[in-house]
Amino acid sequence: MQSKFRALSGALIMAAAAATSAPALADGEVNIYSYRQPFLIQPLIDAFAAETGVKANVIFASKGLGERIAAEGENSPADVLLTVDIGRLDGAKQLGITQPVSSDIVNENIPAQYRDPEGHWIGLTNRARIIYASRDRVDQDSITYEELADPKWKGRICTRSGQHVYTIGLIASMVAHHGEEKTEEWLAGVRDNLARKPAGNDRAQVKAINAGECDISIGNTYYMGKMETNDKEPEQKEWAASVRILFPNAEDRGSHVNLAGVVLAKNAPNKDNAVKLIEFLTSPEAQRIYAETNFEYPVTPGVEVSERVSSWGELKPDALPLADIAKNRKTASELVDKVGFDNGPAS
Structure with missing residues (x-):
């Protein structure tokens, strides 16, 4: 799967993101397609790897990832898609490249107004x-x-x-x-x-x-x-x-607020690890990292905004x-x- 993942990346930027602090025996992998630049999500990936032992592989592009997943179809290596704006989140659902996430952890962490009613997209931070x-x-x-x-x-x-x-x-x-x-x-x-x-x-x-x-x-x-x-x-x-x-x-x-969020790919080959990642991204720990790194507002209740954001x-x-x-x-x-x-x- 990993060799296919590299081959499919084409002209996209590949950022292999195994954290140095991850356990020697990693518990599998998860493949991320991301509209968010690698340096923005790297701290999250490092923390996820340290906590779970799951190695994250990231493909970044500024456009076309949803269409790419659709074109790859059942052979797509994508497990999750990280994107920004409700338009792109809902657009992924309309493309038919998502599947609903069923998780009590996600439902507890993320208020309903920031989730798709059918579970096809989940908000992670507000702007x-x-x-x-x-x-x-x-x-x-x-x-x-x-x-x-x-x-x-x-x-x-x-x-x-x-x-x-x-x-x-x-x-x-x-x-x-x-x-x-x-x-x-x-x-x-x-x-x-x-x-x-x-x-x-x-x-x-x-x-x-x-x-x-x-x-x-x-x-x-x-x-x-x-x-x-x-x-x-x-x-x-x-x-x-x-x-x-x-x-x-x-x-x-x-x-008016909009979202950065995540979807679970319809044909995710590492679905269990993908759900683990999504659950982690909704956790207070990840929300704090997101807030500090990207100057955004956490959507998980009780997580404070950064000092800089608060000053506005x-x-x-x-x-x-x-x-x-x-x-x-x-x-x-x-x-x-x-x-x-x-x-x-x-x-």
């Missing part, structure tokens, strides 16, 4: 879709998503593409709360308030705020941590210092089940095209 606001040009300390359509923000908002999975998730949550018609009106209002056509990633929007091109942007919380600690590109620390985080709708329903303010997460948001992703994508969101303001 909130928040507002980055200029420290110099924005005085208010609270905001709502609905307010982004207010004309007072005309020419002042930056964001990435409306068709990016992160944006689709937020728009889908608006559909779930307000319905399609009102969300279309809102999205057109946000479009008209844009400072420019949507472009770049979340960090690029904060860079634009620092450069004075806009005053607020929409982004994920963990990018603040990545910018604040970026020693290789210290200019990103300057970008981060120019903004503060506003948690939308903190006074009412709470801020208190997150009140929207209690809407992520499965309900996933149902509205197609509508959200259609609305982005319908209002010409990615064409920019006045389109």
Whole structure:
């Protein structure tokens, strides 16, 4: 199985991840396909190997892993898929490459709103879709998503593409709360308030705020941590210092949150070890590692956020089940095209 696993990796990056502290007689293996970069999950893999003796083999790629598992079919060596965003988690289920996880440990550790009702995906950490606001040009300390359509923000908002999975998730949550018609009106209002056509990633929007091109942007919380600690590109620390985080709708329903999560592959050749890994990833120990390494919010109740994440303010997460948001992703994508969101303001 191991030789086949290596052969199938092709041009993907292979990261064999046996922990140095693992027992000499490892209790089997588990094969991970991951959209999360190896350095982000390595501490988790090391801890899992130390606790269980199971050797983890990791293939990393930025796209196409779900489709790859589907193409490999019954011969796929994949045991689990680690990914980000409810769109990709639900997308894996829709591809037919998952099987339900039946585990009392997982059900006890992960609240129902962060699990697929049928067990096909499990959330591991949260990230909130928040507002980055200029420290110099924005005085208010609270905001709502609905307010982004207010004309007072005309020419002042930056964001990435409306068709990016992160944006689709937020728009889908608006559909779930307000319905399609009102969300279309809102999205057109946000479009008209844009400072420019949507472009770049979340960090690029904060860079634009620092450069004075806009005053607020929409982004994920963990990018603040990545910018604040970026020693290789210290200019990103300057970008981060120019903004503060506003948690939308903190006074009412709470801020939209999305997930990093895991699925159990339909044809997992090492199913027992895969379930062990999934159970470990939901444990308080793993959740603490995840939180410290990736600047994300643990979903296991009682696990504290990191000191850095805590310094950004208190997150009140929207209690809407992520499965309900996933149902509205197609509508959200259609609305982005319908209002010409990615064409920019006045389109």
